[in-house]
Amino acid sequence: DTAVSQTPKYLVTQMGNDKSIKCEQNLGHDTMYWYKQDSKKFLKIMFSYNNKELIINETVPNRFSPKSPDKAHLNLHINSLELGDSAVYFCASSQVGSGGGYTFGSGTRLTVV
């Protein structure tokens, strides 16, 4: 079973559309994250949720809205997509204080045309 799974793997959409990316982890971790990796391969944290509570909210346009229905799921909804939103989005999870690091999903490649 995949520890951190994201869907879809690829997403191609037009500017102005609204789309969602789903993430689920079966590791029993209490914290989940969204990272964005741009064309220059920089990985930047966007959001962090601990037990469904928003902990970290970096400087991200409010068109991006994370939602955590339970601690095993963290979805990312993006409104009014722009060309600059094209990137690979990674979901990750961790257990606070465990020292085991983050477990990342395989990523969702979003292309806005």
Add this chain to the structure above:
Amino acid sequence: LAKTTQPISMDSYEGQEVNITCSHNNIATNDYITWYQQFPSQGPRFIIQGYKTKVTNEVASLFIPADRKSSTLSLPRVSLSDTAVYYCLVGSTGTASKLTFGTGTRLQVTL
């Protein structure tokens, strides 16, 4: 958050030991040092984490001097499949932690 500096790229032949050093002069008392590996089109994969001295697992070793201002990831006898980008990160394991990725080191292993 402590900033990290590591070489942009390294080359190695298969079978050699590779050491990648990371500088983190501003590391805080409660920060851990963590290394990740990323292959193209995949998410980063946790390799090893340490606080001080030496940590070893089945994949790599991590050497941390007493002042903790740097660390060295050691990959024994690399193979072609170790070609990847390696990231060094420092941060706490607390609730509000947010691991910040730097540019990473692109390791190219050839025959």
